[in-house]
Amino acid sequence: MEAFTQLNGLAVPLDRANVDTDAIIPKQFLKSIKRAGFGPNAFDEWRYLDHGEPGMDNSQRPLNPDFPLNQPRYQGASVLLARENFGCGSSREHAPWALLDYGFRAIIAPSFADIFFNNCFKNGILPIILSAENVDTLFREVEATEGYKLLVDLTSQTITTPQGAVYAFEVDAFRKHCLLNGLDDIGLTLQHVNEIKAFEANRKASQPWLFN
Amino acid sequence: MSAKTLYDKLFDSHVVREENGTALIYIDRHLVHEVTSPQAFEGLKIAGRKLWRISSVLAVPDHNVPTTDRSQGIADPISRLQVETLDQNCSDFGVTEFKMGDDRQGIVHVMGPEQGATLPGMTVVCGDSHTSTHGAFGALAHGIGTSEVEHVMATQCLVQKKSKAMQVRVEGKLGLGVTAKDIALAIIGRIGTAGGTGYAIEFAGSAIRGLSMEGRMTLCNMAIEAGARAGMVAVDDTTIDYVKGRPYAPRADQWEAAIAYWRTLHSDEGAHFDAVVELKAEEIEPQVTWGTSPEMVTAVNGRVPDPAQENDPTKRGGIERALQYMGLTANTPIDQINIDKVFIGSCTNSRIEDLRAAAAVAKGKHVAPNVKLAMVVPGSGLVKAQAEQEGLDKIFKEAGFEWREPGCSMCLAMNADRLEPGERCASTSNRNFEGRQGPGGRTHLVSPEMAAAAAVTGHFVDVRQLLN
Numbered sequence: 216m217e218a219f220t221q222l223n224g225l226a227v228p229l230d231r232a233n234v235d236t237d238a239i240i241p242k243q244f245l246k247s248i249k250r251a252g253f254g255p256n257a258f259d260e261w262r263y264l265d266h267g268e269p270g271m272d273n274s275q276r277p278l279n280p281d282f283p284l285n286q287p288r289y290q291g292a293s294v295l296l297a298r299e300n301f302g303c304g305s306s307r308e309h310a311p312w313a314l315l316d317y318g319f320r321a322i323i324a325p326s327f328a329d330i331f332f333n334n335c336f337k338n339g340i341l342p343i344i345l346s347a348e349n350v351d352t353l354f355r356e357v358e359a360t361e362g363y364k365l366l367v368d369l370t371s372q373t374i375t376t377p378q379g380a381v382y383a384f385e386v387d388a389f390r391k392h393c394l395l396n397g398l399d400d401i402g403l404t405l406q407h408v409n410e411i412k413a414f415e416a417n418r419k420a421s422q423p424w425l426f427n
Numbered sequence: 428m429s430a431k432t433l434y435d436k437l438f439d440s441h442v443v444r445e446e447n448g449t450a451l452i453y454i455d456r457h458l459v460h461e462v463t464s465p466q467a468f469e470g471l472k473i474a475g476r477k478l479w480r481i482s483s484v485l486a487v488p489d490h491n492v493p494t495t496d497r498s499q500g501i502a503d504p505i506s507r508l509q510v511e512t513l514d515q516n517c518s519d520f521g522v523t524e525f526k527m528g529d530d531r532q533g534i535v536h537v538m539g540p541e542q543g544a545t546l547p548g549m550t551v552v553c554g555d556s557h558t559s560t561h562g563a564f565g566a567l568a569h570g571i572g573t574s575e576v577e578h579v580m581a582t583q584c585l586v587q588k589k590s591k592a593m594q595v596r597v598e599g600k601l602g603l604g605v606t607a608k609d610i611a612l613a614i615i616g617r618i619g620t621a622g623g624t625g626y627a628i629e630f631a632g633s634a635i636r637g638l639s640m641e642g643r644m645t646l647c648n649m650a651i652e653a654g655a656r657a658g659m660v661a662v663d664d665t666t667i668d669y670v671k672g673r674p675y676a677p678r679a680d681q682w683e684a685a686i687a688y689w690r691t692l693h694s695d696e697g698a699h700f701d702a703v704v705e706l707k708a709e710e711i712e713p714q715v716t717w718g719t720s721p722e723m724v725t726a727v728n729g730r731v732p733d734p735a736q737e738n739d740p741t742k743r744g745g746i747e748r749a750l751q752y753m754g755l756t757a758n759t760p761i762d763q764i765n766i767d768k769v770f771i772g773s774c775t776n777s778r779i780e781d782l783r784a785a786a787a788v789a790k791g792k793h794v795a796p797n798v799k800l801a802m803v804v805p806g807s808g809l810v811k812a813q814a815e816q817e818g819l820d821k822i823f824k825e826a827g828f829e830w831r832e833p834g835c836s837m838c839l840a841m842n843a844d845r846l847e848p849g850e851r852c853a854s855t856s857n858r859n860f861e862g863r864q865g866p867g868g869r870t871h872l873v874s875p876e877m878a879a880a881a882a883v884t885g886h887f888v889d890v891r892q893l894l895n
Contacts, residue, residue: 231748232741233620233720237860242841246491246505248465248512250573266866269505298741300621303654304858305839306556307463308572329590329624329656330556330570337574387588389449400574401476404451404582407444411584414443414453415480424677424685425455425549426482 217339218397222320222367224293226357227283234297235304236331240313243268253309254316258284284317288361296353297324301342302331311338321367323374325350336390339397341369343384369395430695432592433661434627437567437692441550443584451584455549456561459486459522459576460535461513462841463554467577468516478520479583485544486517486524489534490841494804494831497527506842533807533833536560536774540644541809543673547662547689552579557774557857559650562659563643564666565692567627569656591701593626593655594694597634599708604891606784607642608776608855608874610634610706611649612714616724618704623655626702629694630660634708640669641780648775649857652721661693715761715887716859716872718749723859725761727877727889733757752861753869754849762887764871765797767850769828769882770864771875772804773838776855779813781875785855786819788879788893794827795885802829802844804836826883840865853881 244256246269255273260266262284264277278285284292295314301324302310311334314322320340325347327335335342345353356376357363366375369391374382386394393400404411419426431439441452464486471477478484491506501507510527517524525531531538536557539545551561551568554576561568571585579585595614615622628650630643638646643660650658660666667686670676677685694700712726723746725732734746734757750757755764771777771785782805794801803823805811811833814820820830837844838856840863846852848867855878856863859870873881880890 230744232745235720235858235860237839237858237863241862241866242839245462245841246503246509248469248509250466250469260862260866300624300654303620304556304651304860306554306558306570306572308466308554308574311572326621326624328621328654330572330651334572334574337572387449388447389586400586401474401578401581404578404584404586407451410444411451411453411479411582415583418453418455422548422685422688424681425546427675427678427681 216337216397216399219320219339219341219369219394221369222293223364224320224367225289225291226294226296226363226365227289227292228296228354228357229283230298230354232298233300233303236302236307236310237304239302239310240307245307245309250312251316253313254318257313257317258282291318293318293320294365294367295319295322296350296357297322299325299347301327303328306330308334311335311340315340323350323353336394337400339394341367341394343367343374345382345384349382430698432694432698432700433565433629433659433692434567434592437548438589441567448588450587450589452550452587454552454579454583454585455483456544456551457484457579458535458539458551458553458558459484460490460553460555461488461509462490463573464516464576465509465512466573467580468520470577471580476581478522478580481521483583484522485539486513486522487532487535487538488513488527490835490839492527492834493842494834494836494844497832503843530808530812533810534774534777534835536648537777537806537810540564540640541673541807543670543676546670546676547666547692552585556651557648559656559658560644560648560774562647562650562657563640565659565662565689567657567659570651590627590656591625593623593628593702593704594700595628595630595704596632597630597706597708598632599634600637601634601708601711604713604876604894605711606874606876607638607645609711609714611646612716612721612724612872613706613711614704615649615653615721616714617706618653620652620720620722621654623650623653626655627657627659628653628655630658631694635660636663639780640665641778644778645775652857662689713874713877713890715877717753717755717761718746719752719859719861721857721859721872723749727761727887729761731755731757731759731761762889765851765886766853766881767799768846768852769798769801769878770837770852770854770856771802771878772806772836773856774806775857776875777804777806777810779810781855782810782814782819785875785879786822788876788890789826789828789883790822792826792883794882797885798882800829801827801882802831802837804831805833807833828882837864839863853878853887
């Protein structure tokens with residue numbers, strides 16, 4: 216996993232509440248057995264005017280000009296500004312894979328669905344919760360200002376706007392540590408092999424039916 | 428010791444270690460399907476890692492499998508590759524898999540409980556958000572992402588922070604024609620799709636205790652639609668009677684010890700919940716969703732809402748967008764909405780009790796002429812066999828329904844079963860998101876009874892009118 220420390224990225228607004236993971240990456244693309252290559256199909260049904268299927272040449276498909284990601288001023292965006300309950304629905308990790316593959320490293324919203332939120336951290340994406348009022352302000356500013364970049368700093372847990380306003384955000388200490396260092400959870404957990412084995416042995420003795 | 432919630436008991440009894448509020452919890456059962464596992468198996472192979480405990484894993488293909496004739500295998504080459512990849516990975520790693528053609532094959536959340544592979548007191552995970560289903564057994568069960576699938580495969584553990592606890596209490600007696608699905612939708616209508624975010628929900632109260640295991644599974648299944656990763660119900664005789672004698676259930680010599688422990692799996696008197704929601708069973712009516720989120724729901728005798736009545740601009744925009752997508756006009760009575768297709772199935776509503784209830788409504792009637800397709804997709808091969816033994820397949824076929832092979836089918840349309848753009852479907856599944864059942868498709872979530880009633884009348888109708 217790529218570490219996340221600091222990002223000075225162009226922001227793009229996605230002004231809808233309850234964006235679900237079916238919308239982020241529709242089901243037909245879940246048939247892939249790989250982790251990479253989902254970016255061109257992120258938000259497929261909103262982004263293109265035709266119906267997408269795996270294997271299509273996406274560069275030849277008609278784009279929906281009204282969709283923010285297609286607008287010239289938002290090309291190269293790496294910060295996604297979203298509304299409440301972002302990433303609800305299916306647990307598909309293909310959703311953060313698609314966002315990462317597209318180029319997003321940070322997502323700012325008033326709230327996220329639990330599983331999606333968790334999946335982001337496993338993939339080097341920083342999901343940031345700000346108050347609905349602050350997210351509103353960011354929406355207004357990003358829409359009013361072309362080339363609006365946000366400086367996201369994980370170490371100091373702050374977002375700085377082009378006007379110099381600073382927003383602090385919370386992040387779980389363990390997740391922050393993993394993200395700052397690009398650490399793989401499995402390696403960390405396997406440092407505790409003996410504890411897991413001891414726990415398992417106990418469990419097997421007290422509830423043997425779990426091991427039938 | 429202070430009073431504990433069921434969630435406290437389940438979580439605390441699985442903590443291997445804890446540091447600064449982040450716990451490593453032990454996983455008893457890992458269910459696997461073809462869509463969210465290939466990248467996890469690949470990760471293990473690349474790192475040269477093995478499965479920590481092979482016997483904890485059970486695999487089944489469900490999302491991509493055809494529900495029609497299977498003698499020629501899967502026609503779509505990409506779907507076929509995904510199922511073949513699961514077969515290969517299970518073979519390489521020694522995992523038990525119920526393949527297509529095996530009677531035990533079915534939707535992973537139907538198969539687990541049916542096999543007794545889901546037991547009270549377990550932690551159950553699967554790379555699928557509807558894993559919350561298994562909480563019906565007094566288990567801690569939730570969906571995980573593929574990175575976590577790989578993590579559980581390699582370590583038998585999951586890195587977790589404890590959630591807050593919510594109790595949803597439903598007291599009273601459900602009316603005729605009102606089901607667990609209606610309870611679930613009514614709860615989501617009340618608290619919203621983010622109402623349970625950050626919580627584990629325990630469903631309690633006399634109406635919940637009165638539900639069968641099938642009903643409890645339907646309810647816990649949709650906890651995730653309320654935003655909660657996990658839903659659960661305390662263990663009682665209904666739970667224990669369901670588990671007894673199933674293939675993976677405790678052996679006879681383990682049984683008494685097992686049930687003695689299982690009977691402790693309930694919230695203690697006076698246990699603290701961070702939030703409590705109460706509903707009266709008598710006030711719950713058959714529900715129908717009208718929009719593109721499960722919280723966009725009303726009673727069957729209600730109307731499509733008018734966005735002009737909504738003050739919150741984000742919500743108003745959401746309603747307007749939903750009505751446009753759904754092709755609905757504000758204030759239309761729900762029972763005047765005609766349908767094109769009917770889907771009875773999914774991990775929410777494809778168990779034997781669901782099929783019995785739908786068949787009872789369909790019996791002696793016929794699918795309405797304006798309905799192009801009404802399909803029944805049993806949750807597993809064993810459910811299908813049971814239904815056929817009871818003659819339900821004949822009732823459905825005589826009424827003009829198609830009787831299919833088991834799988835996820837048109838709940839998410841990864842296989843060939845899907846809506847065409849603009850088609851309207853009465854569906855017993857769990858999600859009415861844009862495009863969920865096929866691009867441009869319009870989904871209305873209902874109970875199996877309500878779906879069958881819509882099939883035979885051609886529009887939504889209060890099923891109680893047909894039952895009286």
